[in-house]
Amino acid sequence: MKRINNLQKLYLIAVFIVLYAPIFYLIFYSFNSGGGMSHFESFTWEHYAAVFEDKRLIVIVLNTVIIALLSALLSTAIGVLGAMAIHFMRNKRTRNAVLSLNNILIVSPDVIIGASFLILFTMIGVKLGFASVLISHIAFSIPIVVIMVLPKLQEMSSTLIDAALDLGASRRDVVTRVILPFIQPGIFAGFFLALTYSLDDFAVTFFVTGNGFSTLSVEIYSMARAGITLTINALSGLIFVITVVLVLGYYAISNRTKMPLTGVKK
Amino acid sequence: MHDSNRMELWKMNKGLQRIYMLPYALWIVLFVVAPIALILYYSFFDITGHFTFENYKSFFSSTYLTLTVSSFWYALLITFFALLVSYPTAYLLTKTKHKQLWLLLIIIPSWINLLLKTYAFIGLMGLYGPLNAFLETIGIGKQQILFTDVSFVFVSVYIFIPFMILPIFNALDKLNPALIDASRDLGASSWTTFRRVIWPLTLNGVKSGVQVVFIPALSLFMITRLIAGNKVITLGTAIEQQFLVTQNWGMGSTIAVFLILFMFVVMVITGGSDKGASVHEKNK
Numbered sequence: 303m304k305r306i307n308n309l310q311k312l313y314l315i316a317v318f319i320v321l322y323a324p325i326f327y328l329i330f331y332s333f334n335s336g337g338g339m340s341h342f343e344s345f346t347w348e349h350y351a352a353v354f355e356d357k358r359l360i361v362i363v364l365n366t367v368i369i370a371l372l373s374a375l376l377s378t379a380i381g382v383l384g385a386m387a388i389h390f391m392r393n394k395r396t397r398n399a400v401l402s403l404n405n406i407l408i409v410s411p412d413v414i415i416g417a418s419f420l421i422l423f424t425m426i427g428v429k430l431g432f433a434s435v436l437i438s439h440i441a442f443s444i445p446i447v448v449i450m451v452l453p454k455l456q457e458m459s460s461t462l463i464d465a466a467l468d469l470g471a472s473r474r475d476v477v478t479r480v481i482l483p484f485i486q487p488g489i490f491a492g493f494f495l496a497l498t499y500s501l502d503d504f505a506v507t508f509f510v511t512g513n514g515f516s517t518l519s520v521e522i523y524s525m526a527r528a529g530i531t532l533t534i535n536a537l538s539g540l541i542f543v544i545t546v547v548l549v550l551g552y553y554a555i556s557n558r559t560k561m562p563l564t565g566v567k568k
Numbered sequence: 569m570h571d572s573n574r575m576e577l578w579k580m581n582k583g584l585q586r587i588y589m590l591p592y593a594l595w596i597v598l599f600v601v602a603p604i605a606l607i608l609y610y611s612f613f614d615i616t617g618h619f620t621f622e623n624y625k626s627f628f629s630s631t632y633l634t635l636t637v638s639s640f641w642y643a644l645l646i647t648f649f650a651l652l653v654s655y656p657t658a659y660l661l662t663k664t665k666h667k668q669l670w671l672l673l674i675i676i677p678s679w680i681n682l683l684l685k686t687y688a689f690i691g692l693m694g695l696y697g698p699l700n701a702f703l704e705t706i707g708i709g710k711q712q713i714l715f716t717d718v719s720f721v722f723v724s725v726y727i728f729i730p731f732m733i734l735p736i737f738n739a740l741d742k743l744n745p746a747l748i749d750a751s752r753d754l755g756a757s758s759w760t761t762f763r764r765v766i767w768p769l770t771l772n773g774v775k776s777g778v779q780v781v782f783i784p785a786l787s788l789f790m791i792t793r794l795i796a797g798n799k800v801i802t803l804g805t806a807i808e809q810q811f812l813v814t815q816n817w818g819m820g821s822t823i824a825v826f827l828i829l830f831m832f833v834v835m836v837i838t839g840g841s842d843k844g845a846s847v848h849e850k851n852k
Contacts, residue, residue, distance in 0.1 A: 306660055306663045306664065310660050310663075313656060313657070313660065314657065314660050314661070314664070314670075317653065317657050317674075317729075318673065318674075320726070321674065321677045321726075321729065321730070322677060323692075324685055324688035324689060324692060324726070325677060325680055325684075325685065325688065327688055327691065327692055327698070328684065328687070328688045328691070331691065338691075338696070339691030339692075339694070339697065340691070340694065340696035340697055340698070340701075341696070379591075380591045380592055380595060381592075383588040383589070383591060383592055384589075384591075384592030384595070386588060387588060387589040387592055387593075400596070403596050403600050403601070404596070404600075406600050406604075407599070407600060409779070409783060409831065409835060410828075410831065411783055411784060411786065411787030411804060411827060411831065412784075412787065413787045413789060413803075413804040413807045413808060413824070413827070414607070414787070414807075414824050414827060414828060414831075415603070417607065417807055417811050417820060417821070417824055418603030418604065418606055418607045418824070419599075419603060420811060421603070421606045421607065421610055421817065421821075422598075422599075422602060422603055422606055425606065441595065441598075441599035442599075444592070444595050444599075448592075498679065501681070502679075502681060502682065504681075504682060504683055504790055505789070505790065505804075508790075508808075508812075509808075509811065509812070518681070519681060519682075519683050522681065522683040522684060522687065523683055523790060523794075526683065526686070526687040526690060526794055527793070527794065530690065530691055530694075534684070534687055537684075538680070538681075538684040538687075538688075541680065541681060541684065542680060545676070545679045545680055546676065548679075549672070549675075549676055549679060553672070
């Protein structure tokens with residue numbers, strides 16, 4: 303294959319710079335002892351200290367993490383069951399219909415999901431706050447888990463199940479000792495995506511969160527509307543580091559889980 | 569024979585299947601079907617709770633038609649520029665030595681919270697920000713960059729670039745290089761090769777990229793508020809306004825009904841691409 307020339311290299315580098323500039327700009331000014339993002343006075347950790355001293359902010363961070371973990375866990379459980387249900391459906395038409403229904407929430411704009419869930423919660427009387435946010439996050443993560451698990455199920459040869467049954471396994475054994483281990487990489491990927499979906503969500507949460515409950519995204523939005531606060535910068539510095547660690551961790555895990563799987567297939 | 573019977577038995581065990589289908593089926597009914605039905609239902613009620621077609625009438629008034637047209641126009645601009653930047657980037661990425669690593673580096677910024685990136689631009693484009701400082705040193709002088717539609721389009725393109733690059737990268741990566749060699753051997757120029765071989769074969773990637781950019785671009789409301797001030801109103805902004813500020817859920821639902829319709833139209837136009845892949849790409 304042709305290697306790329308210098309002009310093309312320059313283009314790629316420019317794209318990278320543009321993509322990363324805002325992030326590093328934020329982090330750079332998080333160390334500014336001056337008040338704004340335009341004039342760097344001197345180096346300070348004070349904004350990071352402010353993040354850890356702000357009790358309200360810490361509660362919000364904890365809320366965000368708890369919502370993310372719980373919603374990822376529950377949506378993964380329901381999503382795996384759903385994927386299995388879809389996989390073992392014999393009527394092709396119902397199968398496709400269910401799959402289309404599954405994908406609706408994935409392509410729906412967040413505003414629509416948020417607005418319609420707001421109507422739903424008000425109608426059935428769910429109090430806006432922790433519960434409504436958690437339920438919404440579970441709801442919009444389920445289809446992603448299904449989509450991640452389904453290809454793994456399709457990859458699995460049905461002879462594996464036959465073999466297990468021949469060897470005297472009960473149905474329960476087939477599920478827990480054959481199917482689940484086989485689709486494990488898909489489950490992990492689904493869980494991880496659900497986690498990031500939840501952590502990243504702003505619009506849906508913004509609609510269904512009442513007064514008094516807030517996640518990080520919603521909090522950053524209201525802080526940003528009020529103007530520039532370097533506490534947000536410090537927060538973004540922390541989030542950047544955590545994100546990079548998570549991404550690298552995810553790649554490490556997905557590489558590790560790939561190994562034994564290909565081993566089995568061969 | 570005996571075994572296949574058992575297999576059938578296992579598959580046909582409706583009781584078990586029902587139990588594990590239940591939560592998922594419940595989810596479909598409660599969170600997929602019911603919300604859409606509710607939106608449709610509410611679109612026929614006015615702010616005082618009376619049945620009316622008024623909302624639909626006012627949607628076809630000039631205010632909302634202009635809003636819809638301008639929302640489409642901005643979404644088109646955003647999609648176009650995102651594609652313009654992303655296609656060459658994706659193409660060049662497939663030519664680099666450690667392409668997966670470079671791809672990962674492109675993806676990382678998309679994992680950073682959207683709000684934070686948008687917030688960064690408030691500083692970057694501010695009156696005393698580095699962008700204005702740069703304009704001043706090259707002699708153009710201070711400009712009001714923030715709260716204009718240009719800044720809105722720029723920031724939106726910035727946000728969507730990684731989502732556009734991924735599906736195109738995957739399509740280009742799957743492209744068999746022998747086809748390009750063949751085209752060259754048969755005397756085609758680079759441009760002809762691109763136009764007749766590369767582009768058609770990566771069109772599905774482009775389509776799913778357009779899909780994951782255009783629909784969200786129609787419904788953005790956070791970036792419009794933070795970056796464009798109130799200069800740009802998209803369908804998303806209007807829905808948010810009706811639901812959370814004016815509390816006119818009926819009108820908000822009516823706009824939502826049309827947004828859902830537009831979404832289906834866009835999906836039909838950009839359809840044919842593999843759904844599972846586009847989902848995966850959207851989130852990476």
